[in-house]
Amino acid sequence: MTRRKYWQAINDALREELARDERVVLFGEDVGAPGGPFGATKGLFDEFGPVRVRDTPISEAAFTGMAVGSAMAGLRPVVEIMFLDFLPLALDQLANQAAKTCYLSMGHYSVPLTLRTMCGAHLGAGPQHSQNLEAWPASVPGLKVVWGGTPADAKGLLKSAVRDPDPVVVIESAGLWSARGDVPDDPDHVVPLGEAAIRTPGTDVTLACWGGMVPRADAAAAALAEDGISVEVLDLRTLLPMDSARILASVAATGRLVVAQDATGPGSVGSDVIRIVATQGFGSLRTAPELVTPPFAPVPFPPSLAQAYFPQESEIVAAVRRVMSKETVVA
Amino acid sequence: MKLRLYRTMSLIRQFETAASRLMASGELAGFLHLSIGQEAVAAGVCDALDRDDYLTTTHRGHGHCLAKGANVRQMMAELFARAGGYCGGRSGSMHVADPALGILGANAIVGAGVPIALGGAFSAQVLGDARIAVTFFGEGAVAEGVVHESFNIAALSKLPIVFVCENNGYAEMTPVETHLRAASVTEYARPHRMPAESVDGNDVLAVRDAARRAVERARAGEGPTLLECRTYRWHGHFEGDAQGYRNAEEVDQWRTRDPLLVLRAHLDGTGDQLDAIDRACADEVADAIAWARVQPDASPDSLTAHVYRSKEVVA
Numbered sequence: 001m002t003r004r005k006y007w008q009a010i011n012d013a014l015r016e017e018l019a020r021d022e023r024v025v026l027f028g029e030d031v032g033a034p035g036g037p038f039g040a041t042k043g044l045f046d047e048f049g050p051v052r053v054r055d056t057p058i059s060e061a062a063f064t065g066m067a068v069g070s071a072m073a074g075l076r077p078v079v080e081i082m083f084l085d086f087l088p089l090a091l092d093q094l095a096n097q098a099a100k101t102c103y104l105s106m107g108h109y110s111v112p113l114t115l116r117t118m119c120g121a122h123l124g125a126g127p128q129h130s131q132n133l134e135a136w137p138a139s140v141p142g143l144k145v146v147w148g149g150t151p152a153d154a155k156g157l158l159k160s161a162v163r164d165p166d167p168v169v170v171i172e173s174a175g176l177w178s179a180r181g182d183v184p185d186d187p188d189h190v191v192p193l194g195e196a197a198i199r200t201p202g203t204d205v206t207l208a209c210w211g212g213m214v215p216r217a218d219a220a221a222a223a224l225a226e227d228g229i230s231v232e233v234l235d236l237r238t239l240l241p242m243d244s245a246r247i248l249a250s251v252a253a254t255g256r257l258v259v260a261q262d263a264t265g266p267g268s269v270g271s272d273v274i275r276i277v278a279t280q281g282f283g284s285l286r287t288a289p290e291l292v293t294p295p296f297a298p299v300p301f302p303p304s305l306a307q308a309y310f311p312q313e314s315e316i317v318a319a320v321r322r323v324m325s326k327e328t329v330v331a
Numbered sequence: 332m333k334l335r336l337y338r339t340m341s342l343i344r345q346f347e348t349a350a351s352r353l354m355a356s357g358e359l360a361g362f363l364h365l366s367i368g369q370e371a372v373a374a375g376v377c378d379a380l381d382r383d384d385y386l387t388t389t390h391r392g393h394g395h396c397l398a399k400g401a402n403v404r405q406m407m408a409e410l411f412a413r414a415g416g417y418c419g420g421r422s423g424s425m426h427v428a429d430p431a432l433g434i435l436g437a438n439a440i441v442g443a444g445v446p447i448a449l450g451g452a453f454s455a456q457v458l459g460d461a462r463i464a465v466t467f468f469g470e471g472a473v474a475e476g477v478v479h480e481s482f483n484i485a486a487l488s489k490l491p492i493v494f495v496c497e498n499n500g501y502a503e504m505t506p507v508e509t510h511l512r513a514a515s516v517t518e519y520a521r522p523h524r525m526p527a528e529s530v531d532g533n534d535v536l537a538v539r540d541a542a543r544r545a546v547e548r549a550r551a552g553e554g555p556t557l558l559e560c561r562t563y564r565w566h567g568h569f570e571g572d573a574q575g576y577r578n579a580e581e582v583d584q585w586r587t588r589d590p591l592l593v594l595r596a597h598l599d600g601t602g603d604q605l606d607a608i609d610r611a612c613a614d615e616v617a618d619a620i621a622w623a624r625v626q627p628d629a630s631p632d633s634l635t636a637h638v639y640r641s642k643e644v645v646a
Contacts, residue, residue, distance in 0.1 A: 051457055052457065054488070056484060057483055059480035059483065061446065061480060062445075062446040062449065062481045062483075062484050063446070064446070065445070065449060065450065066446050066449040066450040066484065068447050068450055069385070069435055069448060069450020069451045069453070070450035070454040071450070072430075072435050072436075072447070073385060073455070074454055074458065075453075075458070077450075093443065093446065093447075097447060101428070101436065102638065102639060103418075103422075103638050104422055104428060104436065105418070105428040105430075105637075106417070106418055106419050106636075107636075107637040107640060108429070108430050141638050142638055166641055
């Protein structure tokens with residue numbers, strides 16, 4: 001184990017995968033000599049050269065398409081879309097092309113594409129640099145979507161994505177960029193796609209979360225433990241395909257569900273967690289689930305308003321207390 | 332070589348004429364976009380390519396795929412929605428893809444195949460192999476931003492790619508004067524310092540010569556070329572299109588410049604041979620139709636097949 005910051009774990013993953021497989025290439029805006037807008041590709045241009053680590057113009061649609069074609073032609077491209085908010089610029093190539101190619105070619109082609117992007121929430125970056133749009137790719141058949149909430153998971157999920165034969169969207173959290181954590185030293189440390197993790201076991205309430213929400217969920221669980229409420233923190237890690245089995249097993253044991261997310265509610269991943277439990281685990285529920293979200297509005301810029309906008313530890317604690325105070329509504 | 336070009340054009344003509352007839356008789360359903368009248372572009376460009384060079388094309392891509400060597404039976408079976416089709420009959424005619432032939436795919440989104448071909452060219456550059464990429468698109472696609480983004484990236488990185496604009500004068504149902512300001516699509520190459528050429532797209536020999544020059548430049552590491560082929564679409568945007576946007580005289584005038592007749596004029600004294608080629612192509616298409624008809628239908632069992640390459644993905 002080595003103590004690494006979140007961004008360093010990402011940098012390590014990219015370096016290790018570039019070294020492991022010469023078909024791995026990196027491209028995107030500023031990823032070459034500048035080392036990435038936030039340092040994630042630092043040093044890789046010098047180490048692996050301008051053929052494999054390449055700056056592109058600000059042309060998200062074209063370079064994502066180039067990634068699709070080069071993946072079909074035998075490379076394993078990793079492209080960077082600077083902010084999750086810019087994903088719509090590349091959405092045709094991601095949703096209509098990358099996600100459809102295996103299906104349309106009856107499996108003769110696959111698209112081993114990794115698309116890294118950052119969610120800028122909690123960066124004070126304003127309404128077009130802070131959106132939690134994870135539900136968009138997470139609703140497209142043919143894509144996989146992951147989001148690590150710790151340095152170890154950020155690294156292990158990214159390495160799995162690079163090695164996976166299908167297109168994977170890897171979301172990273174600006175808010176966790178400098179957070180430190182223990183990361184396994186094994187160069188083959190991978191986190192399997194599709195597996196949620198129980199971060200804290202508990203018996204009273206299942207608290208589902210992912211990505212940038214994870215530290216606040218952890219803090220809420222710790223605060224509630226002091227009052228004798230045992231919260232099981234379930235970090236989804238992979239949003240598509242979702243680990244239904246682990247979600248259902250956890251709720252079967254606790255009987256209560258709270259989902260906390262930085263995305264707004266309608267059409268969200270949290271809605272989908274509740275769909276899974278309501279349709280496949282209804283009998284486990286002792287009371288109605290809670291979905292903790294921001295208001296249905298764009299992300300404000302001023303730090304004070306952003307603080308009010310994104311769900312904080314206190315709101316998660318309050319939601320858990322509410323589901324604990326209600327009793328059985330299900331016959 | 333000229334007979335080979337004629338054969339390719341004749342096969343495309345026979346394939347699409349048969350498809351049109353089958354659609355009219357109700358045997359085929361769904362969208363069908365034909366390139367009858369434009370055969371010289373497909374035949375001329377693909378003749379300049381090697382078997383494993385990369386190719387992407389459009390919703391109107393039967394000709395390009397056939398010229399690259401795509402399997403006639405599998406293409407016809409896809410139109411018939413049969414399990415033996417290129418996509419198991421699930422996707423219709425706009426999605427032919429064949430790794431053995433470098434066909435990275437026909438595409439139902441206007442302009443979307445252009446950056447995918449860029450990826451083929453990029454991979455050839457990274458891996459150091461001799462392949463090049465060709466992408467076909469209509470002049471309507473030139474209004475899409477991703478096409479210009481692709482020009483820029485190709486020019487900056489000197490990617491081995493040929494951009495082939497098949498200018499048939501209509502973006503779906505809108506004449507070119509309404510959707511492009513430039514007199515020629517080649518004008519869009521200038522800011523990228525990319526060589527460009529505009530040719531008579533109904534003269535397969537002119538197309539082939541220009542394509543060879545562009546392909547040689549790409550293989551020599553000199554980067555991309557934009558090739559405009561001026562041609563005309565005899566049928567509507569799709570089969571069933573009432574074509575209220577143009578008159579019959581315009582279509583008739585272009586029919587006199589039928590690419591097959593233009594080439595016949597270069598092939599004095601070979602009329603019997605050419606007639607035999609036409610018959611052989613008609614037979615090949617008839618065989619494909621007969622084969623497609625007896626293939627099993629695409630089954631609901633296939634609905635979730637090949638959504639992912641990896642196994643057991645359940646959402």
